[in-house]
Each structure stands twice: as structure tokens, then as C-alpha cells.
Amino acid sequence: xxxxxxxxxxxxxxxxxxxxxxxxxxxxxxxxxxxxxxxxxxxxxxxxxxxxxxxxxxxxxxxxxxxxxxxxxxxxxxxxxxxxxxxxxxxxxxxxxxxxxxxxxxxxxxxxxxxxxxxxxxxxxxxxxxxxxxxxxxxxxxxxxxxxxxxxxxxxxxxxxxxxxxxxxxxxxxxxxxxxxxxxxxxxxxxxxxxxxxx
Numbered sequence: 001x002x003x004x005x006x007x008x009x010x011x012x013x014x015x016x017x018x019x020x021x022x023x024x025x026x027x028x029x030x031x032x033x034x035x036x037x038x039x040x041x042x043x044x045x046x047x048x049x050x051x052x053x054x055x056x057x058x059x060x061x062x063x064x065x066x067x068x069x070x071x072x073x074x075x076x077x078x079x080x081x082x083x084x085x086x087x088x089x090x091x092x093x094x095x096x097x098x099x100x101x102x103x104x105x106x107x108x109x110x111x112x113x114x115x116x117x118x119x120x121x122x123x124x125x126x127x128x129x130x131x132x133x134x135x136x137x138x139x140x141x142x143x144x145x146x147x148x149x150x151x152x153x154x155x156x157x158x159x160x161x162x163x164x165x166x167x168x169x170x171x172x173x174x175x176x177x178x179x180x181x182x183x184x185x186x187x188x189x190x191x192x193x194x195x196x197x198x199x
Contacts, residue, residue: 080132081178083123084171090120127171135170137163137181146170148180152187160188 094116103109127133135146142149142161150167158164163183170181 076130077173077176077178080127080130080171080173083127084179087120087123087127088168090116090123094120131174132171132178135172135181137166137170137183139163142183142185146172146177146180147183147185149185150182151184153184155186158186160186162186 094113097103097109097113097116137147139158140163141159142163147163147170151165153164155162155164162185163181164186165184166181167184168179168182171178
């Protein structure tokens with residue numbers, strides 16, 4: 001009889017055994033949870049790196065596209081800037097022929113001047129095809145972005161700061177300044193002159 005009861009006692013789980021099994025189950029849960037959490041963190045880290053890399057690649061692509069576009073549009077910028085001297089020299093040649101006393105009475109002078117003007121018009125046409133155009137400045141308000149003031153002129157008929165003389169033409173290449181216009185600008189009327197007039 002005792003043996004049977006001992007066996008039954010052995011078969012029943014002890015409170016110590018139950019606690020141990022609960023502990024082990026809890027440890028297993030914690031281990032799987034930490035594993036799952038660390039895997040999620042790893043996934044988030046990888047996803048974040050991937051998104052950053054993709055954003056960086058997109059920025060580089062845009063930068064490259066912009067540089068390529070600018071190179072296409074403004075590749076001849078320096079060449080165009082230096083070519084403006086040709087137009088200046090053509091204008092000087094026309095003026096010198098017109099103002100030379102010895103050449104004024106020459107029979108073929110008009111033909112020579114007309115020939116030079118044809119060359120000038122061809123140059124202007126080539127420039128226009130490439131987006132290069134002269135800046136219109138006479139009677140415009142002085143703008144330091146497009147004009148360079150070379151002298152001040154007394155002119156009470158115009159508002160002060162108005163461009164009244166063009167010394168050298170300025171040019172734009174699309175939306176970029178190739179060369180500013182060298183200009184003469186009307187003076188600001190000082191208070192001293194106003195006081196003298198009042199007296």
C-alpha cells in the first residue's frame with residue numbers, strides 16, 4: 001500500500017517543478033521576443049539604409065542631369081563671351097570708315113560699309129540662334145545686375161538713375177549675363193542745387 005501511495009506522490013508534480021517549468025517557459029518567451037525584436041530592429045536599420053541610399057542616388061541623378069543640361073546650354077559660354085569682341089570691332093570699323101576724312105569722298109565707301117554691315121548682321125543672327133541677345137538699356141532704370149555705370153550725366157529731363165548713354169553693349173546668354181552694358185547714368189539732383197534755386 002505504501003509503495004502505491006509513494007508512486008502516486010511521485011507522479012504528482014511538485015510546486016518546485018511547476019515553478020521551474022514556468023521559469024523555463026518565460027525564459028523561452030523572452031528569448032524569442034528579444035530575437036524577434038532584434039530582427040525587427042535589424043530590418044528597420046536595413047530599410048533605413050536602403051531608403052537613404054535610394055535618396056542619395058536620386059539626388060546624384062538630379063545633380064548630374066542639371067549639370068548635363070547646363071553643359072549643353074552654356075557649354076559655349078566662354079567662347080560666346082570672347083566672340084563679342086568681334087561685334088565690337090565690326091562696329092568700330094564702321095565708325096572709323098564713316099568718320100575718316102580721307103575716305104569720306106571715296107566712291108566705293110558705301111559698298112565697303114554695307115559689306116561690313118552684312119557681316120555684322122550674320123554675327124548677330126548666329127548669336128540669336130544660340131540664345132545670345134543684346135541688353136536694351138537706353139532710358140531704362142539703372143540695374144547693377146545688367147549695367148555697369150562708367151559716368152554720371154547731368155540731365156534734369158530724366159529721372160535720376162536712368163541710363164541715357166550706352167558706351168558698350170551688354171549681352172545675355174539665355175538667362176545668364178555674358179557681359180554688362182557699360183553705361184552713362186543721370187545724376188541724382190543734390191539738395192544744394194535745390195537750395196540755390198530757392199534763393
